[in-house]
Amino acid sequence: MDPNIYALVLDTLNRATSQDPEVLKPAEKKLQEWEIEPGFYSVLLDVLSNHSIDINVRWLAVMCFKNGVDRYWRKNAPHAITEEEKQKLRQGLLNSNILSEPVTQIATQQAVLISKIARFDCPMFWPNLVPELIGALKAPQQLVQHRSLLIFHHVVKALASKRLAADRRMFQELTQSVYAFILNLWHENTEQFLRHIQEGAATEVITEHLEKALLCLRILRKLTVFGFRKAHESQDAVAFLNVVFDRAKTSLECRKLLKGRGIYLLELCEKFIIHLTKVALGVLSLHPFSFVPLIRPALEFTLYFCFTDQGMALTYERFTIQCLNILKGILQCVEYKLPKEMDQVKEPLTIEAHQLKMSVLTDDAVVLVCRRLVSHYCRLCGDDLALWDAEPESFANDEAGESWKYSKRPCTEAVFMELFHGFRPLLAPCVVRMLGELPPPAPAPLDQLRDKDAVYAAVGLAAFDLYDEIDFDEWFTNVLSQELKIKDDNYRIIRRRVCLLIGQWCGVRASPSLRPAMYAALLEPLSSATEDLAVKLAAAEALRSTIDDFNFDVEQFRPFVPHVLSALYDLLVESEECDTKMHVLHVISFVMERGGAGGAGGGLLAYLPQLWAHADSHSMLRAAVLANLLHLLKVKNKKNGWELNLGPWER
Incomplete structure (x- = not known):
C-alpha cells in the first residue's frame, strides 16, 4: 500500500x-x-x-x-x-x-x-x-x-x-459441526466460574470465565433454537437443556456471594441467568414438543422462585419476568392442551405434556399462584407510586404491544388472565372470595388501599370470566360509586381503579338503565379541578369505553355531552406529554362522533392551532388534531345548535 x-x-x-x-x-x-x-x-x-x-x-x-x-x-x-x-x-x-x-x-x-x-x-x-x-x-x-x-x-x-430454506439448512449443518465443541466449552467455563465464586477467588478470574460462559451460552441458545429441526432428536441438545434449570438455580445462589464484588460482575451473572431462561423460552416457543421433558422442572422452578418466600428472596425483577413468561408460555401452548374429543389428538406428546402440566399445577398450587399474583405482583409497589407522583402521565399511559415480555405489571396481568382462562371453575370462586373479604369504602392506611386495588385489578382483568359470579349493577350502586366519593389523598389509588373497572365492566354486564349513573360517576373526577391527573386520565379512558359499546344509547348520553367535552378540553390543556394529549383527543373525537358537540366546540377549535404547532415533531398527535377538526367541521355542516367560527383554520 x-x-x-x-x-x-x-x-x-x-x-x-x-x-x-x-x-x-x-x-x-x-x-x-x-x-x-x-x-x-x-x-x-x-x-x-x-x-x-x-x-x-x-x-x-x-x-x-x-x-x-x-x-x-x-x-x-x-x-x-x-x-x-x-x-x-x-x-x-x-x-x-x-x-x-x-x-x-x-x-x-x-x-x-x-x-x-x-x-x-x-x-x-x-x-x-x-x-x-x-x-x-x-x-x-x-x-x-x-x-x-x-x-x-x-x-x-x-x-x-437468515430465514430462507437454503440458509436454514446451512445453519443446521453448522450447528451439527460445532455444537458439541461449544457445549463442552460452556460446561468448562461455567464449572470454573461457579467454583471460583464459591471459593472466593479474585474478581478478575471470575469475570474472565463468566464472560466466556455467557458468550458460549448465547451461541448455544441460537444453535439450539434455530439449528435443529427437532431439538429433542439431538443428544447434545437434550443434555444441554436438561441442565438449564439446575445451572440457573446454582447461579442464583452464587449471585448472593457476588454482592460487593462490583456492579459489572453482578450484572454479568444476572445476564447469564437471564440467558438460561431465554434458552427455555426459545425452545418452548419454536420446539414445544422438544420442551415436553422440561415442563415439570420448568413449572417447579417457576413456582419455587416466583411464589415461595425462600425462592423470591434470591430473585430480581428481570428474572421474575422471565419465569412468569415461561409459566405463561406453558399455559398458553396449544400443543399442551387436550382437544374436546380424545380421538382428535394428533400427537401422543400432547397427552404427556398435559399430564405433566397438571401434575404440577394441582388445585392447591393454582390457587396459591392466583392469590400470590394478586396480593404480590398486581399490587402497586413503591416505584409505581413514586412514578405516579413524579410523572402521572407516564404512569397513566398504558403499555401496549409486547410489553408483557419485558415489564413486570403487563407480564403479571398476562399470566393472571392465562391462568384464569385455564382454571376458571377453580379460580372464579377464589377471586369472588377475595373481593368479599375487602373492607367497605372508607379511608384506610396505604397498605390496605394497595391490597384493595390489587383485588379490584384482578376483578377487572377477569371481567368476562366473572360474568355469572358478580352482579355489577349492585356492586356499582352499593360500593364503587361510593368509592369515588371518598376524597382522601391516598384514596386516589382506589378512585383510579374504580374508573378503570367501569371501563372494563361496562361492556360485560351493566344494565342500560345504569348508564346515566356511570356517566355521572365518571364525570365527577373528570371535571374536578382538584382531582389527581392520573385519575382524570383513567376516567377519560373509561368514558370512551362506555360509549364505544354495542348497547350505547345516545339519548342517555346527550345531556352529559357539554359537560364531558368541557372537562376533556380542560384535561387536554392540563396535560403536557404529546402521547397523553393524543389519547385525550381520541376520547374527544369519540364523544363528538357518538354524541355530537353539544355546543362545547368553540374553545377546542381555538386551541387546536396552538396544539398543531406544539406537535411539529409528533405526527400521530397532528393526525389526532386533524381528526378532531374533521369532527368539528361535520358538526358545523349539520348545524347542530351552534355556529362554528373557524378562525385561523379558514385559510
Whole structure:
C-alpha cells in the first residue's frame, strides 16, 4: 500500500475525531467521498488493526468500515467493493491483531463488522471463517480465546437470523459441526466460574470465565433454537437443556456471594441467568414438543422462585419476568392442551405434556399462584407510586404491544388472565372470595388501599370470566360509586381503579338503565379541578369505553355531552406529554362522533392551532388534531345548535 495514502487517510480520521466543527466537517465530507474509492476499506483495516493508533481514531475507522459493508458489500450495489478487495479484507479480518484487540468496545464492533460480512459471504465465499475461529478458540492466549468467542457469537447470531430454506439448512449443518465443541466449552467455563465464586477467588478470574460462559451460552441458545429441526432428536441438545434449570438455580445462589464484588460482575451473572431462561423460552416457543421433558422442572422452578418466600428472596425483577413468561408460555401452548374429543389428538406428546402440566399445577398450587399474583405482583409497589407522583402521565399511559415480555405489571396481568382462562371453575370462586373479604369504602392506611386495588385489578382483568359470579349493577350502586366519593389523598389509588373497572365492566354486564349513573360517576373526577391527573386520565379512558359499546344509547348520553367535552378540553390543556394529549383527543373525537358537540366546540377549535404547532415533531398527535377538526367541521355542516367560527383554520 502507498504510505502516502495511508498517512492521508489516517490524518483525515484524526481530524474527523476533532471537537472543532471547522476541522471536523471537512474531514467527514472527505471520508464520505472516499467510501466508493477502491482500496479505502483496506486502509481502514490497517488502521483499526494497529493498536498503537489512538482509540478514537480506530473506533471511527471500524464504524466507517461497518457503514461501507452495509452500503457496498452486495455485488449489485452501486459502487460495490471489488471481489479482489473483498478477498483481501476477509483474510485481514482474522489476523492476529484483530484476534488480540485489547479494547473491548472496539473488539465488539469488529465482531459485528465480521458478522455483517459473514451474513453475505459465509460459507460460500468465506468457507474458512468458522474453522479459523474454532482453531483460534483453542489458542493458549486467553485474550485470543475471548475475542474469537466474541466474533463467533456475532457470526452465529447473524447466520441464525437468515430465514430462507437454503440458509436454514446451512445453519443446521453448522450447528451439527460445532455444537458439541461449544457445549463442552460452556460446561468448562461455567464449572470454573461457579467454583471460583464459591471459593472466593479474585474478581478478575471470575469475570474472565463468566464472560466466556455467557458468550458460549448465547451461541448455544441460537444453535439450539434455530439449528435443529427437532431439538429433542439431538443428544447434545437434550443434555444441554436438561441442565438449564439446575445451572440457573446454582447461579442464583452464587449471585448472593457476588454482592460487593462490583456492579459489572453482578450484572454479568444476572445476564447469564437471564440467558438460561431465554434458552427455555426459545425452545418452548419454536420446539414445544422438544420442551415436553422440561415442563415439570420448568413449572417447579417457576413456582419455587416466583411464589415461595425462600425462592423470591434470591430473585430480581428481570428474572421474575422471565419465569412468569415461561409459566405463561406453558399455559398458553396449544400443543399442551387436550382437544374436546380424545380421538382428535394428533400427537401422543400432547397427552404427556398435559399430564405433566397438571401434575404440577394441582388445585392447591393454582390457587396459591392466583392469590400470590394478586396480593404480590398486581399490587402497586413503591416505584409505581413514586412514578405516579413524579410523572402521572407516564404512569397513566398504558403499555401496549409486547410489553408483557419485558415489564413486570403487563407480564403479571398476562399470566393472571392465562391462568384464569385455564382454571376458571377453580379460580372464579377464589377471586369472588377475595373481593368479599375487602373492607367497605372508607379511608384506610396505604397498605390496605394497595391490597384493595390489587383485588379490584384482578376483578377487572377477569371481567368476562366473572360474568355469572358478580352482579355489577349492585356492586356499582352499593360500593364503587361510593368509592369515588371518598376524597382522601391516598384514596386516589382506589378512585383510579374504580374508573378503570367501569371501563372494563361496562361492556360485560351493566344494565342500560345504569348508564346515566356511570356517566355521572365518571364525570365527577373528570371535571374536578382538584382531582389527581392520573385519575382524570383513567376516567377519560373509561368514558370512551362506555360509549364505544354495542348497547350505547345516545339519548342517555346527550345531556352529559357539554359537560364531558368541557372537562376533556380542560384535561387536554392540563396535560403536557404529546402521547397523553393524543389519547385525550381520541376520547374527544369519540364523544363528538357518538354524541355530537353539544355546543362545547368553540374553545377546542381555538386551541387546536396552538396544539398543531406544539406537535411539529409528533405526527400521530397532528393526525389526532386533524381528526378532531374533521369532527368539528361535520358538526358545523349539520348545524347542530351552534355556529362554528373557524378562525385561523379558514385559510
